[in-house]
Amino acid sequence: MKYYLTTPIYYVNAAPHLGTAYSTFAADLIKRFKKMEGYDPVVLTTGSDEHSLKVERAATAAGVNPLAYTTKMAAEFISQWAKLGIDYDHFIRTSDPKHHETVRWLFERCQKNGYIYKGSYTGAYCVSDEAYVNDVAPGEPCPQCGRPTETVTEENYFFKLSAFQKPLLELYEKNPSFVKPDHRRNEMIAFVQQGLNDLSITRTSLQWGIPAPVEAHHIFYVWFDALISYMSAVKADDLWPADLHLIGKDILRFHAVYWPAFLMAAELPLPKQVFAHGWILHEDNKMSKSRGNVVRPGPIVDVVGADALRYFLLREITFGQDGSFSYDALIQRYNSDLANGLGNLASRTLTLIHQNRNGIIPDSPGAPEIAEAARRTTELTMDAFCDFNFSRGLETLWSFISVIDKFIVERAPWKLGKDSSSFAQKMLDETLYSAAEALRIVCAWVYPVMPNSARNIWIQLGMKTPIESITFADLHWGKLQAGQKIGSIAAVFPRLDASAIVKMENLEVQEKARQAELFGTAKPAVAAAAVDGASKISIDDFVKVDLRVGQVVSAERVKGADKLLHMKVDIGEEEPRTIVAGIAESYPPEEMMGRKVVIVANLQPRKLRGIESNGMIVAASLEGGKPVLAGFLEDVPVGAKLK
Ligand code: MSP
Numbered sequence: 346m347k348y349y350l351t352t353p354i355y356y357v358n359a360a361p362h363l364g365t366a367y368s369t370f371a372a373d374l375i376k377r378f379k380k381m382e383g384y385d386p387v388v389l390t391t392g393s394d395e396h397s398l399k400v401e402r403a404a405t406a407a408g409v410n411p412l413a414y415t416t417k418m419a420a421e422f423i424s425q426w427a428k429l430g431i432d433y434d435h436f437i438r439t440s441d442p443k444h445h446e447t448v449r450w451l452f453e454r455c456q457k458n459g460y461i462y463k464g465s466y467t468g469a470y471c472v473s474d475e476a477y478v479n480d481v482a483p484g485e486p487c488p489q490c491g492r493p494t495e496t497v498t499e500e501n502y503f504f505k506l507s508a509f510q511k512p513l514l515e516l517y518e519k520n521p522s523f524v525k526p527d528h529r530r531n532e533m534i535a536f537v538q539q540g541l542n543d544l545s546i547t548r549t550s551l552q553w554g555i556p557a558p559v560e561a562h563h564i565f566y567v568w569f570d571a572l573i574s575y576m577s578a579v580k581a582d583d584l585w586p587a588d589l590h591l592i593g594k595d596i597l598r599f600h601a602v603y604w605p606a607f608l609m610a611a612e613l614p615l616p617k618q619v620f621a622h623g624w625i626l627h628e629d630n631k632m633s634k635s636r637g638n639v640v641r642p643g644p645i646v647d648v649v650g651a652d653a654l655r656y657f658l659l660r661e662i663t664f665g666q667d668g669s670f671s672y673d674a675l676i677q678r679y680n681s682d683l684a685n686g687l688g689n690l691a692s693r694t695l696t697l698i699h700q701n702r703n704g705i706i707p708d709s710p711g712a713p714e715i716a717e718a719a720r721r722t723t724e725l726t727m728d729a730f731c732d733f734n735f736s737r738g739l740e741t742l743w744s745f746i747s748v749i750d751k752f753i754v755e756r757a758p759w760k761l762g763k764d765s766s767s768f769a770q771k772m773l774d775e776t777l778y779s780a781a782e783a784l785r786i787v788c789a790w791v792y793p794v795m796p797n798s799a800r801n802i803w804i805q806l807g808m809k810t811p812i813e814s815i816t817f818a819d820l821h822w823g824k825l826q827a828g829q830k831i832g833s834i835a836a837v838f839p840r841l842d843a844s845a846i847v848k849m850e851n852l853e854v855q856e857k858a859r860q861a862e863l864f865g866t867a868k869p870a871v872a873a874a875a876v877d878g879a880s881k882i883s884i885d886d887f888v889k890v891d892l893r894v895g896q897v898v899s900a901e902r903v904k905g906a907d908k909l910l911h912m913k914v915d916i917g918e919e920e921p922r923t924i925v926a927g928i929a930e931s932y933p934p935e936e937m938m939g940r941k942v943v944i945v946a947n948l949q950p951r952k953l954r955g956i957e958s959n960g961m962i963v964a965a966s967l968e969g970g971k972p973v974l975a976g977f978l979e980d981v982p983v984g985a986k987l988k
Contacts, residue, residue, distance in 0.1 A: 357418035362639035377793035392437035407865025644852030652795035688838035708827035917984020
């Protein structure tokens with residue numbers, strides 16, 4: 346029986362970080378686990394979401410055409426996934442003509458069934474989430490991500506989402522495992538119960554995207570386009586419907602509401618399950634490119650290996666909930682669970698067999714209490730993995746590792762080896778066989794999570810069948826063959842110290858610079874020079890900059906300049922200052938009214954589009970060129986100086 350699963354397709358305006366790698370790691374794990382369960386074929390699709398407005402903007406900022414940009418970025422994803430050892434079958438790009446064809450085909454099916462109509466839309470749009478936002482006034486922050494929304498008015502094609510309230514509620518009711526975990530399902534039920542607005546699924550203002558098969562210039566809304574990629578990736582292989590869409594919780598609504606509605610409208614089978622995992626947090630926030638708190642997987646893999654990173658993320662964080670990443674926690678867990686836990690069990694067991702039995706697995710049925718513990722471990726781990734509760738499954742396996750460790754210590758094979766009585770020698774055989782057989786079983790279970798390390802130990806145990814081909818039937822106690830010669834022994838997880846963190850941090854700086862270069866967001870040389878010790882400034886230099894708190898009293902767009910806002914800013918002087926700032930793409934004028942900002946008050950005036958600007962607004966400049974205004978958490982009086 347086939348099993349078809351998907352990761353989300355990733356926006357290519359940023360390289361993979363630990364947050365985006367998380368879905369992909371988990372999907373790779375599930376693929377390997379499902380193979381062990383006996384599904385065949387098990388097919389995993391991933392890919393790149395290339396048509397979003399933010400991608401179009403990122404390409405423009407990098408000064409290249411969108412296709413050239415996305416081709417380069419998709420290649421970066423492919424090379425990162427290879428580095429992380431992801432075993433996917435299809436990488437679908439939404440710029441692929443075969444995908445365009447599927448999108449148009451699905452649209453036409455919905456249209457034929459009466460679920461598409463033409464209408465006009467005015468409202469708020471969140472560029473960051475690529476979603477129309479209901480219930481916010483123009484310019485207000487997006488309720489999902491907190492970033493500014495933009496007002497759009499367009500004549501669009503609409504999808505009659507409102508017609509699917511009842512069918513969706515029935516779907517959640519009849520098929521309780523359609524959305525997992527359960528608390529996410531409840532969220533979706535509550536969302537749909539409030540009523541559904543029809544969804545605008547084309548846009549006229551975009552160029553970069555899939556043209557809709559209609560009379561005028563309409564480009565498909567990116568989410569209509571993106572979701573269908575799950576189908577285009579396998580259209581030729583007869584694999585639809587998907588058995589599992591694995592996603593992060595922030596994109597659940599698109600998968601659990603819009604996607605089944607599109608498919609119902611097109612009279613196509615629905616995916617069997619959508620599982621929403623939580624977020625990887627770093628420095629207390631969701632790790633994301635726009636927050637600037639990302640950690641890249643590449644440098645970690647270079648220092649501790651992909652397996653250790655996968656293990657950490659899947660053991661440390663309950664799948665479905667949020668959890669934090671830190672280098673410290675990674676190294677701690679590596680040393681305690683991998684170097685001291687599994688690694689130690691492997692080297693101890695293999696060395697004892699080498700020393701006492703010339704590297705030959707002894708003939709013994711093993712100790713009944715360990716055989717029973719192994720059976721129970723397999724049962725519990727199976728339950729946990731079937732529920733996608735990987736942390737619980739791994740916890741169970743590591744408890745078993747402790748049981749075997751304790752058993753070895755109690756049996757003291759180093760003493761038994763010195764006692765030539767037949768009782769002692771029989772006990773020694775039993776001890777060594779039990780340890781080796783337990784190690785084989787642990788290894789097989791660990792394989793979906795840490796494929797390379799498991800394979801490594803498997804080969805050291807002298808196993809002849811490839812670990813990739815094992816199934817759960819092979820996990821019964823006693824399958825380890827007596828007389829088997831073990832391979833050469835080598836440490837799998839050498840201990841790490843704090844210098845590993847320094848190495849990862851240094852590599853992270855290099856990787857960040859490499860990616861900034863690649864994505865066309867590298868800062869000019871002068872910015873780089875500022876961090877160089879030679880170009881540090883003294884406090885006397887710093888106090889020359891007059892930074893003040895100001896309040897915007899009026900704001901309007903500068904005609905003919907999309908990016909510029911013309912503002913009057915009160916900084917506690919007799920008259921408000923005139924300031925022209927390049928923030929209009931992120932901050933519409935209405936949003937600036939009354940807002941407190943930080944101003945550089947003693948800059949020489951300069952003319953922008955004929956208007957003399959007397960000061961500069963301070964903002965963080967993020968990758969992609971988007972400004973984020975500096976502000977205060979507490980209230981501060983207008984005119985206050987910053988020092
Ligand atoms: N392109 C859309 C998905 C379309 S699927 C038809 C998208 N892309 S994304 O690149 O922004 O995010 C891809 C996935 O990464 C999402 O599932 C998202 O939840 C996940 N993550 C991004 N940051 C994350 C964390 N910090 N932690 C965990 N997952 C996170 O959305």
